[in-house]
Amino acid sequence: MAREIERKFLVRNDDWRAVVQDRQHFRQGYLTDHRHGKASVRLRLRGEQAELNIKSLELGVSRQEYEYPIPATEAREMLDHLCPGPQVEKFRHWVHDSGHIWEVDEFLGDNSGLVVAEVELEREDQTVNRPHWLGPEVTHLERYYNVALITHPYRQWTVAEREAVDAG
């Protein structure tokens, strides 16, 4: 399986909204508690597509992962009633700009206020053509990972956490 090369950035302003091609609502939550057990069981709803994802909590080379499509109505019921912890909810926008397809995630709920733009590259050294609305890079900051946004959502971040970005 190919490794994904992705870079993640903040956005400077709302100008990307003028070039949105499509958008979809995302919601994800966990049936398991990360502090217990050997696996996480995640539900993800993307528009009317849903998946159940099971992942080993042990980090290492052979980290196991399983994914099964399930009916969206059932995923929604489980997210509403069976997921004890916080959830990540966002609108993902697809934005064609500067020769790239950008995924701009506008978070909702406990992460509202946070907007990040991701681009997938074919090679690590590929040049990124930055649209004028693109802000500083945050690729290497773990607090922007989805799993981190569940335990430490954006609305709880300090000013320092909001302002610090990748070096260089």
Add this chain to the structure above:
Amino acid sequence: MAREIERKFLVRNDDWRAVVQDRQHFRQGYLTDHRHGKASVRLRLRGEQAELNIKSLELGVSRQEYEYPIPATEAREMLDHLCPGPQVEKFRHWVHDSGHIWEVDEFLGDNSGLVVAEVELEREDQTVNRPHWLGPEVTHLERYYNVALITHPYRQWTVAEREAVDAG
């Protein structure tokens, strides 16, 4: 959905083995810890068929349950590596005797020594024709439920727990 009417019995001896029509290996374990969260996530492997079952831990009228078929090889991997707690493992035998189809479960591992026979009925007041190998009824004893056999397996039972049966 029809309600299942089942009665469960111990067996007196091994005579049922002479009339076994078919048997299948069953194994089940949980990805979740029953003490945490709002749902249990169970893996069940029956021969080469496997299912993932998600059930609300809240008891009540509208107890939610979801079941998805998954590949047997993946269920086996998850049972081997991702289920932290004890598992229930048994051979289920199908036995045609006295006009009924009996399911005789011979447990393995921590529940070895336990053999129970179940019969499914069409009506609650239906007469059960008891084969000569059938022992006393245990339908109403919760410690014989599969979920109980995980937390309090047969090999840990006291003599009193092994000997007490349904009244009447």
